[in-house]
Amino acid sequence: MTPGRPVPPPLAKPLPDLGARDEVADGPRLAAAYGATASDSGLVPLTVARRAPKEDDVEIAVEFCGLCHSDVHATRGEWGHQNYPLVPGHEIVGRVSRVGSAVDDFTPGELVGVGCLVDSCRDCDSCLDGLEQYCENGMTGTYGSKDRRNGDAITQGGYATSVVVDRRYVLHVPESLDPAAAAPLLCAGVTTYSPLRHFDVEDGDVVGVIGLGGLGHMAVKLAKAMGAEVKVFTTSESKIAAAREIGADEVILSRDEAAMDAANRSIDVIIDTVAAPHDLNPYFRTLRVDGALFQLGLPSEDMPPVNPGALIRRRIAYAGSLIGGIAETQEMLDFCAEHGVTSDVEVVRADQLNEAYNRMVAGDVKYRFVLDTSTLGTPSERADA
Numbered sequence: 001m002t003p004g005r006p007v008p009p010p011l012a013k014p015l016p017d018l019g020a021r022d023e024v025a026d027g028p029r030l031a032a033a034y035g036a037t038a039s040d041s042g043l044v045p046l047t048v049a050r051r052a053p054k055e056d057d058v059e060i061a062v063e064f065c066g067l068c069h070s071d072v073h074a075t076r077g078e079w080g081h082q083n084y085p086l087v088p089g090h091e092i093v094g095r096v097s098r099v100g101s102a103v104d105d106f107t108p109g110e111l112v113g114v115g116c117l118v119d120s121c122r123d124c125d126s127c128l129d130g131l132e133q134y135c136e137n138g139m140t141g142t143y144g145s146k147d148r149r150n151g152d153a154i155t156q157g158g159y160a161t162s163v164v165v166d167r168r169y170v171l172h173v174p175e176s177l178d179p180a181a182a183a184p185l186l187c188a189g190v191t192t193y194s195p196l197r198h199f200d201v202e203d204g205d206v207v208g209v210i211g212l213g214g215l216g217h218m219a220v221k222l223a224k225a226m227g228a229e230v231k232v233f234t235t236s237e238s239k240i241a242a243a244r245e246i247g248a249d250e251v252i253l254s255r256d257e258a259a260m261d262a263a264n265r266s267i268d269v270i271i272d273t274v275a276a277p278h279d280l281n282p283y284f285r286t287l288r289v290d291g292a293l294f295q296l297g298l299p300s301e302d303m304p305p306v307n308p309g310a311l312i313r314r315r316i317a318y319a320g321s322l323i324g325g326i327a328e329t330q331e332m333l334d335f336c337a338e339h340g341v342t343s344d345v346e347v348v349r350a351d352q353l354n355e356a357y358n359r360m361v362a363g364d365v366k367y368r369f370v371l372d373t374s375t376l377g378t379p380s381e382r383a384d385a
């Protein structure tokens, strides 16, 4: 959606699998939602039918949902074929409203979260190792995925007043965390926590962070909480003060060759959050022997080639990483509660979502937008529209 394009008028457009009623004690329920009806529709009001909780399901009254760059790409069809209508959102925090008969680890009223995946095959080596995000049969994404256990339905995400998820994929959110500021932990938080933990970052390590957006600011906060010294790489002088504000010990302007030279062999692990194509070779020179660079952003165009010599001469590992498993996501939430880590957020109303998307694309957010789902209205208002 280009800036300035008018926001489409509200539609009363039910999703295909209706047949649900608004308020049925034990049946399916309608949720008020915002989503896209086509790649160029922008986000418009929708209703979505949520299944009645099956025996292992947890029904959640969503309170807040973070806005992730993936949501923008998916709703605008920038990642290939997309099923519409599509309700995005995979940084979900809310309270349990109902549970299935076999659920004994969640109770109504409890603060819970849902991240990027709501199911997986549960049987492959990755799933059995708690690495559901690398499921060999494909994880079920929180939105836009075929629902393994609900016929041919397509999963619909958290820009909605409720969601129903199998208990195995629901997280306990510690009550000490602010629910709005905790929402981005479910994607941006765990995406940066997982590689830091995989590298065993601890007291005294030096962590580099490339880029200071939603992911980058979480990487800085988490690495600091793990006891690391943190150096932020940025192309923009205007971000120096902001990086220091959230805890960076040093800020290096990546276009300043002298500053990059001065950082030679000073870093143990780099978390690269930039999704646009960029040359990694100057960053490899800042790593020590046995250092590693984890790339988290997926550029849509080719990256400049990596010089193998730079890796070989210092036994440097060049790795990727995708979100985190369910157990690791829980570990991250508990770590954040223990260390008082949350995201810096700007809470928006449903009618500000399209503007928020445009601001995200322009990089105009510090550091994550979070939707207040109490502004979505109710399904019955939709039906009257």
Ligand SMILES: [Zn+2]
Pocket: 068, 069, 070, 071, 090, 116, 187, 188
């Ligand atoms: Zn995300």
Ligand SMILES: [Zn+2]
Pocket: 120, 121, 122, 123, 124, 125, 126, 127, 128, 134, 135, 136, 137, 138
């Ligand atoms: Zn699997």
